Amino acid sequence: MTESHTEPTLTLHHLNDSRSQRILWLLEELGIPYNIKSYQRGPDGIAPQELAQIHPFGTAPIITDGEITLAESGAIVEYIIDKYGAGKAQPPESGKLDNLFYTHYSEGTLMPLLVNKLIFSIAPSKAPFFIRPLLRVVFGALQTKLIDPRLAIHSKYIETHLSKGQEWFAGGSEPTSADYMMSFALEAWANGYPAVLGGKTKEYVKRVHARPAYKRALEKGGEYSYAKDNF
Numbered sequence: 001m002t003e004s005h006t007e008p009t010l011t012l013h014h015l016n017d018s019r020s021q022r023i024l025w026l027l028e029e030l031g032i033p034y035n036i037k038s039y040q041r042g043p044d045g046i047a048p049q050e051l052a053q054i055h056p057f058g059t060a061p062i063i064t065d066g067e068i069t070l071a072e073s074g075a076i077v078e079y080i081i082d083k084y085g086a087g088k089a090q091p092p093e094s095g096k097l098d099n100l101f102y103t104h105y106s107e108g109t110l111m112p113l114l115v116n117k118l119i120f121s122i123a124p125s126k127a128p129f130f131i132r133p134l135l136r137v138v139f140g141a142l143q144t145k146l147i148d149p150r151l152a153i154h155s156k157y158i159e160t161h162l163s164k165g166q167e168w169f170a171g172g173s174e175p176t177s178a179d180y181m182m183s184f185a186l187e188a189w190a191n192g193y194p195a196v197l198g199g200k201t202k203e204y205v206k207r208v209h210a211r212p213a214y215k216r217a218l219e220k221g222g223e224y225s226y227a228k229d230n231f
């Protein structure tokens with residue numbers, strides 16, 4: 001009998017140092033056959049134009065699967081688990097609400113705060129040199145008054161949740177959509193601004209990084225700045 005090698009229909013459009021790393025981790029955990037097409041950010045950090053030819057947003061991740069083209073990592077995570085999960089990555093009954101909450105909270109609230117923090121930190125250095133001192137004062141005040149107090153609230157909230165003695169956000173024995181979504185936000189936070197993160201949260205990020213599937217995802221995706229555990 002001859003072996004049949006059918007090409008996977010699913011392709012992940014992967015940008016270096018980006019949210020598409022969480023999709024790679026998911027695909028490796030689930031053991032789903034997939035193609036990967038890699039894109040590199042330019043020197044300005046912006047995604048290359050080729051990504052906008054796949055989906056008008058031009059951001060990562062994007063997947064294509066037969067006729068389907070899908071952007072937005074939360075939608076992609078849910079689509080893949082639903083279509084290819086074969087019963088894996090499901091929360092226990094007791095963790096369904098947590099799974100729902102953390103799956104949406106990551107991109108809905110946490111990532112916008114972290115992205116604002118990043119923009120406010122780097123904006124002054126992008127301005128003409130003579131207005132940089134003024135901008136440093138303005139953006140510094142915005143961080144201190146607006147962003148940092150909120151990040152402190154969110155850090156405490158996440159730490160309290162992860163202090164209940166459970167390994168994963170939905171409380172089961174394996175990662176679920178909540179973890180695929182929270183992993184990127186927390187590893188980016190741990191690498192950029194670790195001081196305010198709690199011990200259980202840091203342990204959680206290290207737990208994600210220790211998964212064999214996560215390590216395989218790193219090999220497939222190439223250089224990724226947020227996988228370092230030096231926090």
Ligand SMILES: N[C@@H](CCC(=O)N[C@@H](CS)C(=O)NCC(=O)O)C(=O)O
Nearest residue numbers: 018019046047059060061072073107
């Ligand atoms: N909420 C979207 C955000 C997508 C997004 O902003 N992706 C970033 C990478 S982490 C990107 O492609 N940035 C490059 C650019 O904006 O040029 C998602 O979760 O997919």
